[in-house]
Amino acid sequence: MAHISGLVAASVLANPFEYCDIVTTTTHKSLRGPRGGMIFFKKDTVHGVDLEPAINNAVFPGLQGGPHNHTIGGLAVCLKYAQSPEFKNYQNQVVANCKALAQQLIEHGYKLVSGGSDNHLVLVDLRPSGLDGARVEKILDMASITLNKNSVPDDKSALVPGGIRIGTPAMTTRGLGEKEFSLIADFLHEGVQICLEAKSLVSGTKLQDFLKFVSSSEFPLGEKISELRRKVEALTTQYPIPGV
Structure with missing residues (x-):
């Protein structure tokens, strides 16, 4: 939902979490955060697979370098603001x-x-x-x-x-x-x-x-x-x- 994640967060577009076991997004574009990405997954076992270790092991260290603190801080501010009436x-x-x-x-x-x-x-x-x-x-x-x-x-x-x-x-x-x-x-x-x-x-x-x-x-x-x-x-x- 990379391009539309801000619209999804504000409930302007349909929520993919109702239908998907894994949802990915960038954090810039319509979400208006710093450049980066996020992966959401169901905590429960899906079709006999525990998604958490599978995703974590795939992402780090092979695909992701060390995250920067200012980017993490910017994303935290972005996600908090995405819950506000002003953002909607x-x-x-x-x-x-x-x-x-x-x-x-x-x-x-x-x-x-x-x-x-x-x-x-x-x-x-x-x-x-x-x-x-x-x-x-x-x-x-x-x-x-x-x-x-x-x-x-x-x-x-x-x-x-x-x-x-x-x-x-x-x-x-x-x-x-x-x-x-x-x-x-x-x-x-x-x-x-x-x-x-x-x-x-x-x-x-x-x-x-x-x-x-x-x-x-x-x-x-x-x-x-x-x-x-x-x-x-x-x-x-x-x-x-x-x-x-």
């Missing part, structure tokens, strides 16, 4: 923001792999637009929007996948709500339109041709990207990163 409110807002983002992307005509979202992630299939995730990721990165290129069903290449993946936990932590996430969808759409125009101008068909073209001093769409970046940063600078 946060996770509900994560899902509400993701639904708003997904709906606005659909309004712009994009195809979402699942047709929408019930969690913190949106996976956009860019192939109907004639684009791929690698090119769009590069253009959006130039406009101060960070996301991942991502494979979608029937993709032929992991290096040039057909989609992009967008998550809402980080910007929700900064205080953005549904209205702002609808605006983020508008920014994404504007970036995709710039990417379409850039693709039509580049002479070669390979990804490297595109990346070289958009990074060159002669790139004719630089001002459009700069304008999008100004709008993105005008929004995000209103919501500082916690602790900064």
Whole structure:
């Protein structure tokens, strides 16, 4: 439950512990803790196997090095906070923001792999637009929007996948709500339109041709990207990163 463990902890998504003898998770992502992992298992013997020594012997020392005290302390704080009403409110807002983002992307005509979202992630299939995730990721990165290129069903290449993946936990932590996430969808759409125009101008068909073209001093769409970046940063600078 790595990606969704924060949503599970807040009872926003279904609880896998009701069905599984072993549950694993990372401790960052939606749980918002330090980078690490946890393994949960039933204390009772399962199908004649005592899981505790089997898991402990598999993990240490072969897979795990020495844990750092500051990481253990950070995880303890994270797990305590995950039991609070504020954390549950946060996770509900994560899902509400993701639904708003997904709906606005659909309004712009994009195809979402699942047709929408019930969690913190949106996976956009860019192939109907004639684009791929690698090119769009590069253009959006130039406009101060960070996301991942991502494979979608029937993709032929992991290096040039057909989609992009967008998550809402980080910007929700900064205080953005549904209205702002609808605006983020508008920014994404504007970036995709710039990417379409850039693709039509580049002479070669390979990804490297595109990346070289958009990074060159002669790139004719630089001002459009700069304008999008100004709008993105005008929004995000209103919501500082916690602790900064």
